[in-house]
Amino acid sequence: MTALVVEDVSKNFGGVAALSNISLGIEPGERRVLLGPNGAGKTTLFHSISGNVVPSAGRIILFGADITRLRPDRRARLGLARTFQITNLFPRLTVLDSVLLALDGASGRGMQLLSLTANDRDRDGQARALLDRWGLAEAAPRIVRTLSYGEQRQLEIALALAGRPRLLLLDEPTAGLSPAETRRVVTMVHALPRDMTILMIEHDMDVAFELADRIAVMHQGRLIAEGDQAAIRANGQVTDIYLGAD
Amino acid sequence: MTARLLAIAGAIAALLLLAALPAFMREYSVALATKMLIFALFAMSLDLLLGYTGLASLGHAAYFGVAAYTVALLVVRAGVSSGLAFPAALAAAAVTGAVFAPLALRARGSYFLMITFALAQVVWSVAFGWRTLTNGDDGMPNVVRPNFGFSLDNTAAFYYFTLAVVAVATLLLVGIVTSPFGRALRGIRESESRMQALGFNVWRYQYVAFVLSATFAGIAGALYAYYNRFVGPEYLYVIQSAEALIMVILGGAGTLIGPAVGAGLIVFLEDFISSMTEHWVLVLGVIYVLVTLFAPRGLSGLVNDLRRLRSAK
Amino acid sequence: MTWVIHILNGVAFGMLLFLLAAGLSLIYGLMRILNLTHGSFYLVGGYIGLSVMQVTGSFVLALIAAVAAIALLGAVIERFFLRRFHLDELPQTLLTFGFLFIFSDLSLWIWGGDPLMLNVPRLFQGSVPMGYYSYPYYRLFLIAVGLLVALGLWWFQERTRLGTMLRAGVDDAEIARALGINVSLLFTLIFAVGAGLAAFAGVLAGPVLSLYPGADFEVLIFAFVVVIVGGLGSLRGALAGALLVGILDDFGKAFFPQFALFTVFVPMAVILVLRPTGLFGRQ
Numbered sequence: 001m002t003a004l005v006v007e008d009v010s011k012n013f014g015g016v017a018a019l020s021n022i023s024l025g026i027e028p029g030e031r032r033v034l035l036g037p038n039g040a041g042k043t044t045l046f047h048s049i050s051g052n053v054v055p056s057a058g059r060i061i062l063f064g065a066d067i068t069r070l071r072p073d074r075r076a077r078l079g080l081a082r083t084f085q086i087t088n089l090f091p092r093l094t095v096l097d098s099v100l101l102a103l104d105g106a107s108g109r110g111m112q113l114l115s116l117t118a119n120d121r122d123r124d125g126q127a128r129a130l131l132d133r134w135g136l137a138e139a140a141p142r143i144v145r146t147l148s149y150g151e152q153r154q155l156e157i158a159l160a161l162a163g164r165p166r167l168l169l170l171d172e173p174t175a176g177l178s179p180a181e182t183r184r185v186v187t188m189v190h191a192l193p194r195d196m197t198i199l200m201i202e203h204d205m206d207v208a209f210e211l212a213d214r215i216a217v218m219h220q221g222r223l224i225a226e227g228d229q230a231a232i233r234a235n236g237q238v239t240d241i242y243l244g245a246d
Numbered sequence: 247m248t249a250r251l252l253a254i255a256g257a258i259a260a261l262l263l264l265a266a267l268p269a270f271m272r273e274y275s276v277a278l279a280t281k282m283l284i285f286a287l288f289a290m291s292l293d294l295l296l297g298y299t300g301l302a303s304l305g306h307a308a309y310f311g312v313a314a315y316t317v318a319l320l321v322v323r324a325g326v327s328s329g330l331a332f333p334a335a336l337a338a339a340a341v342t343g344a345v346f347a348p349l350a351l352r353a354r355g356s357y358f359l360m361i362t363f364a365l366a367q368v369v370w371s372v373a374f375g376w377r378t379l380t381n382g383d384d385g386m387p388n389v390v391r392p393n394f395g396f397s398l399d400n401t402a403a404f405y406y407f408t409l410a411v412v413a414v415a416t417l418l419l420v421g422i423v424t425s426p427f428g429r430a431l432r433g434i435r436e437s438e439s440r441m442q443a444l445g446f447n448v449w450r451y452q453y454v455a456f457v458l459s460a461t462f463a464g465i466a467g468a469l470y471a472y473y474n475r476f477v478g479p480e481y482l483y484v485i486q487s488a489e490a491l492i493m494v495i496l497g498g499a500g501t502l503i504g505p506a507v508g509a510g511l512i513v514f515l516e517d518f519i520s521s522m523t524e525h526w527v528l529v530l531g532v533i534y535v536l537v538t539l540f541a542p543r544g545l546s547g548l549v550n551d552l553r554r555l556r557s558a559k
Numbered sequence: 560m561t562w563v564i565h566i567l568n569g570v571a572f573g574m575l576l577f578l579l580a581a582g583l584s585l586i587y588g589l590m591r592i593l594n595l596t597h598g599s600f601y602l603v604g605g606y607i608g609l610s611v612m613q614v615t616g617s618f619v620l621a622l623i624a625a626v627a628a629i630a631l632l633g634a635v636i637e638r639f640f641l642r643r644f645h646l647d648e649l650p651q652t653l654l655t656f657g658f659l660f661i662f663s664d665l666s667l668w669i670w671g672g673d674p675l676m677l678n679v680p681r682l683f684q685g686s687v688p689m690g691y692y693s694y695p696y697y698r699l700f701l702i703a704v705g706l707l708v709a710l711g712l713w714w715f716q717e718r719t720r721l722g723t724m725l726r727a728g729v730d731d732a733e734i735a736r737a738l739g740i741n742v743s744l745l746f747t748l749i750f751a752v753g754a755g756l757a758a759f760a761g762v763l764a765g766p767v768l769s770l771y772p773g774a775d776f777e778v779l780i781f782a783f784v785v786v787i788v789g790g791l792g793s794l795r796g797a798l799a800g801a802l803l804v805g806i807l808d809d810f811g812k813a814f815f816p817q818f819a820l821f822t823v824f825v826p827m828a829v830i831l832v833l834r835p836t837g838l839f840g841r842q
Contacts, residue, residue, distance in 0.1 A: 050443065076445035088443075090436035100426075101433045105444030110430040110451070113422055163445065302648065353835035356593055356648075360787045361835060364828045367780075371821040484780060488656065495653045525668065531660025534653050535640070542643075542650040 001064050003028040003167055003197040004049070009058030011044055018044045019055070020221045026167075028063075029194040033208045034201045035232075036218035037241060042201045043085055045218070046169055049199075050082045051075045062167060076105065079166035083156040083173060085201070091145040095136060095155060098144060099127040099162055106163025127162075134158045134188065150181040157185070161192075168192075170200040174207055186210060217241075264409055268402040278517055280405045282510040283412045284469045289493040289509035290419055290502050291462035296491070297500030298423055299455040300435030304359045305366030306490045308346065309460035311482030313339040313467035315373060318386040318477035323379075329392035332468050339464020340457055342369075347456040351449060363484060370482040385478030389471050398472070408469055415465050419502060422458065431455055432500075496537055498546030507545060564692055565809050571698040571767070573805025574705025578760035579778060580785040580797040581712060582753030588792030589749050591646055595655035596636065597757050598779030599662035604629045604758025605770045606670045609677050618680035618762075625762045626755045633754025634747050642746070659775065667772045677765030697766055704763065708756070709798050716794060721745075781808075784827050790840025799838055 004026040011019040019041050026032050034042050047053035049060055051072035059068045067075050090098050103123055104110040131137050134154050139147060147155065157173060173189070174182045186207055192198065202208040208215065215232045217225040225235045232238055264283075268276050292306045313335035320326040320334055350361045373380050380386060391398040398404045422428050430451055433441045438448050471477045480486065489512070497508020515533070519526035541548040579601060586594050607628050608621035615621070636658060644650040683700045686693035716722035724740050736742050761770070768774075781804065789800025804823055811822030830838065 052439065071447075072439075072442040073445050073447050076443055082443055084440075084443075088437055088440045090433055090440065093432060093436055097429055097432070101429060101441070101446075102444050104426050104430065105441070105446050108445070110426050110446055111454075112426040159440075159444065302652075349832045352832070356587070356591070356791060357835050357840075359593070360783065360791075361828075361831050363783065364787055364824065364831050367784075367824045368821075368828045371824050375815075375821050485776065492653060492656060495649045499649060525664050527660050528664035528668075531657045531662075531664065534657030534660065538644075538650045538654040538657065539640070542647070 001028070002026065002061075003030065003063060004199065005059075005061040006045070006049070007059040007061065009045070009048055009055045009060065011041075011048060011053060012056045017221050019048065022058070022218075022221075022223050024216055024223060024226065026197055026199060028166075028197050031189075031198045031211055031213045032200070033212035033215050034199065034218060035205075035208060035215055035238075039220070040218040041221040042218055043171060044221075046082065046171055046199075046201065050080065050169060073105075076163070076165075077108065079163075080169070081160040081163060081165035081167070082169035083160050083171050085171040085175070087149075087152050087156055089144050089152060089155060089159075091143075093144055094140070095131065095142055095144060095147070096124075096127055096140040098155065098159060099130055100124070102159040102162030103127060103130075130158055130162055135184070150177050153177060153181075154185070157188070165196065167197045167199065170198065172201050172203060174202065174204055182207065261413060265406075268405055273401045276401050276405050278514065280401075280408045280473060281470075282513045283408050284466050284473060285490075285493065285509040285513050286506035287412045287415055287469070288463055288466035288490055289497065289505035290416065291459050291466065292490045293494050293497075293499060293502055293505040294419065294423070294431075294462065295455055295459040296494055297498075297502075297505070298428060298431045298435060299452055301354075301452065301456070302359050302491070303350070303362040303459075304484065304487050304491060305346075305350075305362030305364070306459075306463055307482050307484070307486035308362075308366035308369045309339040309343055309463040310467035310470070310486065310490075311373065311477075311479075312342045312369065313464035314471035314477045314481045315380065315386075317468050317471040318389050319379070321389055322386050327392075328390045328472070329394060332392065335468040335471075336461055336464045339467065340461040343457040343460025346460075347453050351452055351456070363487070366482060366487055367484060370479055370484075373482055374479040380479070383479060385476055387476045389475045389477060391472045391475065404473070408473070411465065411469060415462055416502075416506075419462065423502060427451070427454075435500075492534065494544075496534070496544055498544030498548075501544075501546040504544050504546030511545075561692075563689065564694065565813055566806060567694060567698065567702070569806030569809035570802060571701045571705075571805070572809060573802040574701050575760050575764050575768075576781055576785050576805055577705050577798050577801035578708060578756045578763070579782040580789065580801050581708070581794060582756035583782050583786050584789070584792055584794065584797045585749055585756075586753040587786075590641075590746055591648075592641060592651050592655075592750075593648075594750075594753070595652065595779065596658040596662070597753070597782060598775035598777075599659050599666075600629050600633065600754045600757035601761040601764075601778050602770060602775040603632075603662050603666050603761070605677075605761030605765050605774075606666055606675075607758070608762030609670075609675055609765055609770060612677055612765075618677075621677070622759065622762050625758045629758035630751040630755035634751040636754075637747050637750035641750070642743075659779075663772065663775055666775075670770070672772055674769035674771040675765075676769045677762070679766040701763060701767070708759075709794075712794055781823075784823060786837070788827050788830050788837055790837030793837070793839040796837055796839030 002025045006022055006024045009019055009022045010017065022045060034045070036042050044053060048055050051067070051070060055068060059066055061067065062075065062078055062080060065078060067078065100123055103126055128137060128140060131140055134157070136151065136154060136158065139151060144152065144155065153173065153176070157170065160168060170189070173185050177185065182204070189198070189211055200211065209229055212229060214226070214228055216223060217232065217238050219241055225232060225238050267279055271279070288310055292303065295301050295303055316335040316338040317331045320331040321328050346365050349365065350358055353361050374382055376382065391404060396403065398407050430441070430446060434446070434448055434451055441448050467481065470481070493509040493512050494505040496512065497506065498504030515530060516526065519529045523529065543550070579597065583594060583597050586592055604625040608625035611624040612618060612621040640654055641651060644654065679697045683697040686695045687699070724745065785797060785800040785804050788803060789796030789798070807823050807826060811820070815822060
């Protein structure tokens with residue numbers, strides 16, 4: 001079964017066509033990178049998949065289930081996780097609390113009104129292990145807004161991974177990061193298990209070509225090219241659009 | 247770990263101190279302390295909604311007043327025993343919260359503030375206008391205090407009753423805010439969209455927080471009805487809601503203890519300053535302005551800042 | 560004919576409410592501040608107008624003095640107090656509430672507890688015959704003034720550069736500054752204008768409603784209701800809401816006296832539940 005099917009999706013914002021007849025299919029375990037200049041509609045597509053935006057037309061099917069009209073939290077519980085282009089964290093909470101929340105959200109155990117210490121210690125351990133894998137173990141007690149930009153971007157990804165999603169949407173994970181930080185993120189994404197499907201928006205061509213199995217290129221709300229690296233490199237339209245781009 | 251032990255020790259010490267109060271204070275002060283406890287609970291109930299969930303309500307007096315009126319109506323009009331009226335009052339407050347929540351939650355931010363204000367005003371205008379039921383503006387006197395085998399008419403006795411009720415309620419509130427549910431509320435306060443992306447049904451959490459908050463406000467309202475032995479429309483008026491809001495902000499939203507102290511302080515100041523000058527409203531206003539300028543995060547924010555300064559040295 | 564009288568009364572009261580709500584809405588629309596001190600601006604403005612009129616006998620001077628004084632007061636409050644808490648709602652609430660308290664007590668101290676009324680300016684004394692009844696010139700004057708101000712504000716918003724900036728919402732101070740807009744000055748100016756409008760309303764109201772301690776709170780609640788019904792940040796909403804509330808209030812007082820406020824609050828709650836942003840609100 002295909003991991004994600006985007007079926008003829010269009011989105012209009014009051015006369016402006018942000019997305020026009022986008023169709024694509026992603027196989028389980030695949031690493032797909034979405035390329036395209038600013039304003040191409042990449043983030044809008046992401047929002048349609050994650051549920052922050054409802055398409056004007058078309059369907060979105062996640063592992064066989066039609067999720068087109070589902071709320072974002074329902075989609076998350078079906079195994080979908082995302083990071084945001086503009087860092088979307090919990091400014092005044094601690095890093096540890098943030099991860100605990102991610103774990104609670106994934107396990108659906110958030111509604112506990114009185115705490116049971118045994119469970120807490122378990123979850124605590126899980127959270128710290130996750131932070132450790134992302135090099136944020138020491139940051140656990142710190143308040144999120146005191147973290148550096150790079151650390152915050154890492155936390156974004158860590159939160160998305162906490163629930164072991166089946167489909168992971170990464171929205172420009174390396175934007176604004178130093179070369180060292182970018183390296184770290186690339187290594188981590190590379191190391192993610194193949195039972196996880198990944199769809200990624202990237203601007204950094206090197207990162208994109210390093211991580212991608214297949215690439216999809218968007219321009220002005222349309223999908224103009226799709227294929228493996230060789231095919232994309234050879235595509236005249238794509239090079240036209242990207243001439244001069246990094 | 248030690249922080250928690252310290253907190254528990256502090257709480258026990260505070261409880262013991264509060265319990266010993268009547269022994270060395272005059273009756274007037276004990277009555278004032280009772281009022282301080284009641285409003286501490288009212289403020290904490292609002293803090294659950296404002297400080298923890300991030301929803302600023304300007305209509306919290308609705309649940310406070312509905313509970314109070316339920317007590318008055320049952321006791322005075324229906325002859326129900328005062329003790330039985332208490333759970334009924336809580337139920338009434340909870341139901342009101344449950345009904346108002348879906349309406350208010352259609353909005354956020356300033357609009358939420360205005361809807362909660364509007365809903366409370368509707369309740370107020372009913373209490374104010376329906377003279378045959380509520381006596382309107384004159385209010386309902388003769389609200390008897392509960393009798394559990396011993397009378398609560400004695401100031402000290404009622405003080406202990408209030409202390410017990412407020413202590414239990416506070417314990418529950420602390421349990422709620424330190425639970426995973428409480429953590430989820432704080433996450434919602436910080437970023438609703440992030441919480442949704444993590445799989446939380448944000449609306450459901452806000453709904454539960456709203457109803458819980460209303461119920462705890464109802465406890466305070468019922469206690470206040472017993473305290474005054476009288477209930478009037480002012481229990482429901484926007485000024486009461488605004489006062490609760492001020493207590494929370496002054497004390498420091500999102501800390502529970504901040505609003506409790508803020509409430510106690512304001513109740514005390516109102517009493518103290520009004521006994522010294524007729525311009526107590528002016529003095530209070532000046533205090534509010536000064537607190538905003540020098541402690542914009544409220545008293546608990548101030549304490550945090552001082553603690554951070556001290557540890558930085 | 561009584562219906563006409565009631566509607567005229569409602570519209571006249573509505574015009575006063577409009578002046579208040581317009582100021583409140585302007586301030587919110589630009590700065591996202593819910594100005595609780597607005598009631599004070601109304602009452603103290605009215606009181607100042609009263610005193611000036613008592614000394615000089617001139618209604619016009621009273622208006623000018625009140626508006627100038629309160630606009631200045633508003634500018635000072637914005638510049639030296641509210642400025643520091645940009646977009647920080649909780650401190651703003653505590654601050655504006657504190658000022659409301661301060662001015663409430665000060666005005667009680669200075670002008671006393673008895674309800675006071677201004678004399679109707681000589682030019683508008685008397686009434687115009689309407690069938691069996693006669694309707695006071697002054698109330699017609701109120702309606703006219705309200706419409707004029709509404710027109711003026713509309714023109715300002717639609718036809719001037721400043722107005723365009725305001726309409727753009729100035730949601731992001733950074734972008735605004737990048738566009739060359741002196742955001743600080745704009746904020747202070749608009750707050751002063753809002754305050755001035757409230758004072759204007761206070762003096763105009765003097766001859767028909769009385770000025771008394773507590774009027775600041777009451778009028779603030781009405782202004783809130785208007786802005787809720789009409790929608791925050793909308794001039795059209797302020798006018799529509801004000802007229803609606805004015806008329807509902809008058810009919811309520813006339814036909815359901817003890818439930819009077821109910822006829823105002825229930826439609827407000829209903830509108831809010833159906834449209835949380837009010838009739839013309841944004842978002």
